[in-house]
Amino acid sequence: MGRPPCCDKVGVKKGPWTPEEDLMLVSYVQEHGPGNWRAVPTNTGLMRCSKSCRLRWTNYLRPGIKRGNFTDQEEKLIIHLQALLGNRWAAIASYLPERTDNDIKNYWNTHLKKKLKKMQAGEGGGGDDGAAGAASGSDGGDAAGDRTGGAGAGKRPAVPKGQWERRLQTDIHTARQALRDALSLEPSVTPAKVAPPPTPPGSTTYASSAENIARLLEGWLRPGGGKGPEASGSTSTTATTQQRPQCSGEGAASASASHSGGAAGNTAAQTPDYSTETSKMAGSAAGAGSAPAFSMLESWLLDDGMGHGEVGLMADVVPLGDPSEFF
């Protein structure tokens, strides 16, 4: 009812984030932990909407985020989960702790949708149709969102959150089965077989403090070093896939050590606790690829004992153990 906008539109900066802004945000989160986003712009001097800050953090600066290079297994997982859950990207993302819902959503919209369509067009198209089949069974990739909500704008599930979570829990077993099927279709696609994504050049260790981040950014901002500040607009691509993770992920890793629940911790899409991963990630950042993640996936699938309907299973499985196995 007449709720004011989350931030005044005047004097609020929009558009791509600059490295400086990222730095400010990361530094702030390091100090205070994520959450209380409302206070972020005022406390940091960022001319950004609180929402924008949160988004930037969760989609980009948060530790443990892997960008680009979706593996076959990830693809399959997404396809299956999408078939099961519809366009609940946050829920889907909770099964892929390294991915953000935005990333998954984008990937779905730009790649997977088409892929599935193609597969269906080519029908019978054997190959990986284990996955495709599952997806096509439900909604064929398009308009998937409608399967959930329907009501009104069709934006929300018709069921309240609690119910949705319960439903998700019951879906877990179905999901598992589907995943088992998918993976068993290609038993040869073992972690070892999956070519790890190329190691980003210069990915050594991570910033674990504001200082380090600053140092990283220094190189970043140096005119010679890549695209320079102006390119910040395109924090995208180049800077993104290579340098950014260094500063963001790790820098923030220690930050989240202090994140005391803040905003986190209610739904299935809950973000994992990164508090332990800081240094470990550094070591593994070098060449991990995604293979280990799928070892975890496999063990998750095989571990029938653990599944008492926990939501955010992967999130449970993943960060609590040894994160280094993951990244």
Add this chain to the structure above:
DNA sequence: AACCAAGCCAACCGCCGGAGT
């Protein structure tokens, strides 16, 4: 070499539910 179209992705927008007062 220049132009155009398609693809991709980061960010924005609006809505909703939960928590707090």
Add this chain to the structure above:
DNA sequence: TACTCCGGCGGTTGGCTTGGT
């Protein structure tokens, strides 16, 4: 109980990049 605030989610868009002509 009613109201407000805040954070989260999914859909959509704008702008940059890449590929084709």
